[in-house]
Amino acid sequence: MAEESYNYYILFPNHNEGLRAHKTLKTAGIKCAISPTPREASTSCGISLLIREADVEESQQLIAAGEITTLGVARVAKKKNARYRSC
Amino acid sequence: MADYRQMWSDLGMDLEKHDILCEVLPDAFGSVYLSQENRPEGMDYFDFVVAEIHGVRPAELVTHQQKGGKVFGTFCVYVPDEVIFAAGGIATGLCGGSQFWVPGGEKVLPANTCPLIKASVGARLDGTCPFFKIADMYIGETTCDGKKKAWEILSDFVPVHVMDLPQMKKEKDFKAWEDEIKILMQKVEEQCGTKITPEALAENIKLINGKRQALARLYETRKNSPVPISGKDTLLITQIAFYDDPTRFAQKVNALCDELDGRIARGEGVFPANAPRILITGTPMAIPNWKLHHVLESSGAAVVVEELCTGVRYFENPVDESRNTIDEQVKALAERYMKTNCACFTPNPGRIDDIMRLIKEYKIDGVVDYNLQFCGLYSTESYLVQKELKEAGIPVLHIETDYSEQDFEQLRTRIQAFLEMLEK
Numbered sequence: 001m002a003e004e005s006y007n008y009y010i011l012f013p014n015h016n017e018g019l020r021a022h023k024t025l026k027t028a029g030i031k032c033a034i035s036p037t038p039r040e041a042s043t044s045c046g047i048s049l050l051i052r053e054a055d056v057e058e059s060q061q062l063i064a065a066g067e068i069t070t071l072g073v074a075r076v077a078k079k080k081n082a083r084y085r086s087c
Numbered sequence: 088m089a090d091y092r093q094m095w096s097d098l099g100m101d102l103e104k105h106d107i108l109c110e111v112l113p114d115a116f117g118s119v120y121l122s123q124e125n126r127p128e129g130m131d132y133f134d135f136v137v138a139e140i141h142g143v144r145p146a147e148l149v150t151h152q153q154k155g156g157k158v159f160g161t162f163c164v165y166v167p168d169e170v171i172f173a174a175g176g177i178a179t180g181l182c183g184g185s186q187f188w189v190p191g192g193e194k195v196l197p198a199n200t201c202p203l204i205k206a207s208v209g210a211r212l213d214g215t216c217p218f219f220k221i222a223d224m225y226i227g228e229t230t231c232d233g234k235k236k237a238w239e240i241l242s243d244f245v246p247v248h249v250m251d252l253p254q255m256k257k258e259k260d261f262k263a264w265e266d267e268i269k270i271l272m273q274k275v276e277e278q279c280g281t282k283i284t285p286e287a288l289a290e291n292i293k294l295i296n297g298k299r300q301a302l303a304r305l306y307e308t309r310k311n312s313p314v315p316i317s318g319k320d321t322l323l324i325t326q327i328a329f330y331d332d333p334t335r336f337a338q339k340v341n342a343l344c345d346e347l348d349g350r351i352a353r354g355e356g357v358f359p360a361n362a363p364r365i366l367i368t369g370t371p372m373a374i375p376n377w378k379l380h381h382v383l384e385s386s387g388a389a390v391v392v393e394e395l396c397t398g399v400r401y402f403e404n405p406v407d408e409s410r411n412t413i414d415e416q417v418k419a420l421a422e423r424y425m426k427t428n429c430a431c432f433t434p435n436p437g438r439i440d441d442i443m444r445l446i447k448e449y450k451i452d453g454v455v456d457y458n459l460q461f462c463g464l465y466s467t468e469s470y471l472v473q474k475e476l477k478e479a480g481i482p483v484l485h486i487e488t489d490y491s492e493q494d495f496e497q498l499r500t501r502i503q504a505f506l507e508m509l510e511k
Binding site: 015019022026033034035036037038039043044045046047048050079083084085086087 | 090091106108109110111112113114115116117118119121128131134135137138139141142143185186187375376378381382490491492495
């Protein structure tokens with residue numbers, strides 16, 4: 001059976017905190033992408049930061065050091081054989 | 088994740104229905120955009136705009152209204168934003184690129200109406216687009232029959248001012264368009280309670296030209312091989328141009344272009360240098376219609392220019408900034424907007440000239456001539472476009488589609504066969 005793989009999203013109470021975190025992680029050389037928040041992670045719309053699994057711990061430390069408020073990190077299973085979806 | 092529910096509720100939106108759209112966007116955006124390799128860092132801003140698409144900018148527009156300002160919703164590249172901003176108003180694009188809104192439009196429109204019109208009307212009727220709910224007035228135009236009738240339906244809900252766009256390019260038509268711009272000025276002045284001065288108009292001609300120059304610079308980078316940015320990313324930026332604050336937008340695009348200049352200097356691109364270079368021509372692609380670009384670029388092609396309203400038609404031909412009276416400035420605006428070559432004009436040889444020019448400038452290998460279903464104007468003009476391209480020996484593929492996912496694999500098969508034909 002194929003191993004499940006995941007995406008990791010940092011969630012925020014508002015976009016200002018999200019943008020602060022984005023700047024902090026980018027400055028530290030951590031790869032991250034601004035993403036709409038997936039429904040599996042939260043029912044709110046708005047930004048989250050998509051990061052690699054290997055960067056989760058360091059990202060959390062940097063965010064804590066920068067006193068940035070988050071709503072935690074959500075682990076969302078990657079979709080297998082995802083086909084094109086319009087919205 | 089900011090909670091905009093209070094704002095949406097205050098705007099009278101259908102929160103439950105809108106929530107379904109919120110649910111779909113992350114998957115769609117993730118699979119089409121975030122899956123791309125080696126995207127420029129400068130795309131972060133535009134990703135942010137999408138992630139907050141019904142939040143941040145609508146909140147700015149509501150703040151503008153709370154200070155007494157007016158918001159004008161527009162649908163077309165012929166509406167001169169300069170006039171609206173000069174009166175102290177804000178012009179914003181309106182939603183119309185999602186399959187999600189189509190059934191709402193079909194409740195009142197014939198099924199054989201183009202998806203862009205159905206989606207626009209559906210977005211307003213279903214109460215699932217904040218821009219439609221915020222706008223104090225919609226500015227329509229007479230670019231097709233479907234839209235002309237749609238304005239009459241929408242005017243039941245919001246005041247609509249329709250600009251009568253001439254359908255030919257005779258001398259009298261330029262004069263008629265000048266008159267239409269003057270009528271728009273009066274309407275906008277009445278709404279805003281201000282008088283447009285030559286100074287304000289000059290300032291806002293520069294403002295909108297600044298946005299055009301930034302986009303022209305962005306498209307210029309795509310003439311390079313390998314191309315430093317994907318067609319999908321450029322499409323997204325062009326779509327956002329219709330909504331965003333013009334000053335901020337130009338700053339962000341110019342910052343991105345600085346980064347792209349570095350990529351060009353290093354010979355760095357997002358596709359191999361031998362990827363087939365594609366021009367797309369045809370009907371506009373309102374956000375979030377990314378379907379055709381996604382099929383092409385996930386099949387190995389590089390879309391390097393669009394002869395679309397969400398492409399070069401939006402930013403080519405800056406307005407002459409040297410005029411200093413209202414009459415002369417309006418004339419300059421009319422001259423600029425009448426240079427845009429929409430299929431609603433007859434005859435429309437300028438569009439074919441544009442396509443042939445772009446093919447040379449962007450070193451195009453093949454053209455995709457695209458129209459939305461039931462767009463009589465572009466699907467009919469397709470005959471002339473294809474005839475000219477075939478005579479010039481340029482490979483062309485005609486695609487007619489809608490916003491749905493149903494024909495995605497069928498499109499992929501046709502496009503892959505076309506790309507194989509172009510292999511270098």
